[in-house]
Amino acid sequence: MNTSENPVLSVKNLTVRYGDGCSECSTSLEKNRCRKCGTVWASNDVSIDVYPGEVLGIVGESGSGKSTLMQSLYFDIEPTSGNAYLNGYKNGCESIWNASPAEKRDIKNKIMGMVYQNPVRGLRMDYSAASNIAEKIIATGSRNAGEMTSRAKELLEAVEILTSRMSEAPKNFSGGMQQRVQISKALANNPSILLLDEVTTGLDLSVQAKVLDLIRKIKTLYGISILLVSHDLAVIRMLADRTVVMLDGKIIESGLTDQILEDPQHEYTQQLVYSLL
Amino acid sequence: MKIKRNEEYNYGFLDEGSKKEIRRSTLKAVAIPGYQVPFGSRELPIGRGWGTGGIQLTLSLIGPSDVLKVIDQGSDESVNAVNIKKFVKLCTGIKTTTDTHKATIIQSRHRIPEIPLKNDQILVLQVPIPEPLRIVEPKEEVTKKMHAEKDYAPIWLQLYESIIKYGKVTISTEYPCTVEDRYIMNPSPIPKFDNPKLNMSECLYLFGAGREKKIYAIPPYTRVESLAFDDVPFEKENFKGKKCCLCGSCDTYLDEIFNSETGERYYQCSDTSYCREVRSR
Known part of the structure; x- marks a missing residue:
C-alpha cells in the first residue's frame, strides 16, 4: 500500500437518503432518521480513498451504511449526492455516478469486481460456473469461446474449485463454493478494485477461513485493491490495512487497522472492540 | 379455389385507417432493419397466436394484382394455410397459388421456401415471440434498453452455456441473428437451416407478431449474420x-x-x- 500515490478509488461526500429531507434534518436525527420528516439518511457525507494494493476495511453495525456505500459504488442504488472517482475511468477526472448507462456497464465489467453477501445476487444460479465467469468476458466484447473456457478454468483453479465441475450450475454448490465462484467471476477481467460485501457472513468457521485465505492469496497474487465491508472485526483484523468505522450512515473513525483495534478513540469503536474481547 | 370476393367486407377486411397505420409501421420497420416497431394489432376473425400478425401485414399490403401463396411449415395444404388463403380471397378476390415462382406475396409459418425469392416478391413471416432477448430477460422495459444500448451479452451467454454443456450450440429454430451489425433479431421459428437465406436476399422479408403487436423487417440486400463465436462457427442442420x-x-x-x-x-x-x-x- 502506498498512500503517496493517487487513490484507485476516491469517494467524496456520498449521501444517500430515503425521503425528501427537511431544514431540521441536520439537528433532529435520531440514529440516522429525522424525527420531524422521517427521512432516513442511509449514508451521510461519506468520503473514503482506496490506494493501490490496499485493503480498506469498513466496519459497523447493521444499518450503519456499509452496504449502501458498496451498492452505490456498484450502481445498484443511486446516490442522492456526492462523487466517486476511479483511476480507470477517464483518469479519475469524472465521477462514475455521472457516467452513461453503457459506461456504467463497462465500469462494472472491466474496472470493478463485486462479491455480494448473498451469491444469488452475484451469480446466475442456473448457468454453469464457467458461464458465470464468461458472462463478464463476453460483456467486454470477446467472442472466442475457447479463450473464455481457458480463462474460466484458470480462475476456478485459483479459487480451488475442480475444473471438472465447471459445467455444473452454482445452485448445486455449497455456500463456500458459491462465494468462491463469485470471487472468480469478479476477477474475470482483471479489475483494478474488488468490492467485497460481507463475503464470509453465513458461512461456517472452516469455510470462512478458506475464503479469507483465498482473499489474502488474491491480494498477494494480483496486487489488487480491495474494499472490504464486514461487521466482523476478526475479518477486518486479518485482512484490512486501514479501517473505517461507520455508525448511523457516518464515518466516526478511521486509521490503520492495528491503531483502530488497539487504541480506539470513539466510544462506539471502543464498545465494538471490547465486546470482541 | 373458387371463392368470390364478398363485397360486404372492406377490401382486405381491415378498415382503411388500420391498413394505413400498419403500412406506416411497415415502412418504419423497413427503414430500420431488425428493429421491432410497435403497432396497433387489430382484432381478426381468428385467435391471436394463429398468424394474426402475418395476416394483418398481408391484408394491408395486398393489391388486386397480387398473387398470394400461404405455407405452413413448408406445406401449401395444411389446414391453417388453406384457411388463411380462403379468408384473404374472400375479402379481396385476389388470385392464390401454390407455385412459389408465381406468388408476389408469400405468407409463411416456420419456413422460407427453398427457391431463392426475387425482388418482386415479399415474404411475410408469422412470429409468435418477436423479442430475441425474451429468453434471457422477461421485462419488456429492460429488453428495450438492452437493444438501445446494444447490450447483447446475455444472449451470447446463452449460446456459450450451450457450448459448455453440449459442446455445440443446440438452438435449432428461432436462431438469433444480427441485422446490419446493429439489432439482434428473432427470425421467427424458422429452422436455422433457413437463416442463411435471410442474408443479402433479393426479396423483402416482413415479420408480424399480432399478439405481441410488433412488426419488423429485413429489406433486400441486407446483411444478416447468425450469431457465432470466432472459434465455433454457425452450422445449419x-x-x-x-x-x-x-x-x-x-x-x-x-x-x-x-x-x-x-x-x-x-x-x-x-x-x-x-x-x-x-x-x-
Whole structure:
C-alpha cells in the first residue's frame, strides 16, 4: 500500500437518503432518521480513498451504511449526492455516478469486481460456473469461446474449485463454493478494485477461513485493491490495512487497522472492540 | 379455389385507417432493419397466436394484382394455410397459388421456401415471440434498453452455456441473428437451416407478431449474420446421407416421417411446392 500515490478509488461526500429531507434534518436525527420528516439518511457525507494494493476495511453495525456505500459504488442504488472517482475511468477526472448507462456497464465489467453477501445476487444460479465467469468476458466484447473456457478454468483453479465441475450450475454448490465462484467471476477481467460485501457472513468457521485465505492469496497474487465491508472485526483484523468505522450512515473513525483495534478513540469503536474481547 | 370476393367486407377486411397505420409501421420497420416497431394489432376473425400478425401485414399490403401463396411449415395444404388463403380471397378476390415462382406475396409459418425469392416478391413471416432477448430477460422495459444500448451479452451467454454443456450450440429454430451489425433479431421459428437465406436476399422479408403487436423487417440486400463465436462457427442442420423419398432431393430441409407399423424412418421435403416442382421436371 502506498498512500503517496493517487487513490484507485476516491469517494467524496456520498449521501444517500430515503425521503425528501427537511431544514431540521441536520439537528433532529435520531440514529440516522429525522424525527420531524422521517427521512432516513442511509449514508451521510461519506468520503473514503482506496490506494493501490490496499485493503480498506469498513466496519459497523447493521444499518450503519456499509452496504449502501458498496451498492452505490456498484450502481445498484443511486446516490442522492456526492462523487466517486476511479483511476480507470477517464483518469479519475469524472465521477462514475455521472457516467452513461453503457459506461456504467463497462465500469462494472472491466474496472470493478463485486462479491455480494448473498451469491444469488452475484451469480446466475442456473448457468454453469464457467458461464458465470464468461458472462463478464463476453460483456467486454470477446467472442472466442475457447479463450473464455481457458480463462474460466484458470480462475476456478485459483479459487480451488475442480475444473471438472465447471459445467455444473452454482445452485448445486455449497455456500463456500458459491462465494468462491463469485470471487472468480469478479476477477474475470482483471479489475483494478474488488468490492467485497460481507463475503464470509453465513458461512461456517472452516469455510470462512478458506475464503479469507483465498482473499489474502488474491491480494498477494494480483496486487489488487480491495474494499472490504464486514461487521466482523476478526475479518477486518486479518485482512484490512486501514479501517473505517461507520455508525448511523457516518464515518466516526478511521486509521490503520492495528491503531483502530488497539487504541480506539470513539466510544462506539471502543464498545465494538471490547465486546470482541 | 373458387371463392368470390364478398363485397360486404372492406377490401382486405381491415378498415382503411388500420391498413394505413400498419403500412406506416411497415415502412418504419423497413427503414430500420431488425428493429421491432410497435403497432396497433387489430382484432381478426381468428385467435391471436394463429398468424394474426402475418395476416394483418398481408391484408394491408395486398393489391388486386397480387398473387398470394400461404405455407405452413413448408406445406401449401395444411389446414391453417388453406384457411388463411380462403379468408384473404374472400375479402379481396385476389388470385392464390401454390407455385412459389408465381406468388408476389408469400405468407409463411416456420419456413422460407427453398427457391431463392426475387425482388418482386415479399415474404411475410408469422412470429409468435418477436423479442430475441425474451429468453434471457422477461421485462419488456429492460429488453428495450438492452437493444438501445446494444447490450447483447446475455444472449451470447446463452449460446456459450450451450457450448459448455453440449459442446455445440443446440438452438435449432428461432436462431438469433444480427441485422446490419446493429439489432439482434428473432427470425421467427424458422429452422436455422433457413437463416442463411435471410442474408443479402433479393426479396423483402416482413415479420408480424399480432399478439405481441410488433412488426419488423429485413429489406433486400441486407446483411444478416447468425450469431457465432470466432472459434465455433454457425452450422445449419446437416442431412448428410438422407434424401427426400419423393423427389430424391438431398439439399433441402427434410421432415422425418416415422412409420410406427414398420418402424422405418422416411425423409420428405418440408417445402411441398419445391418437391412437386422437382418431381415434375
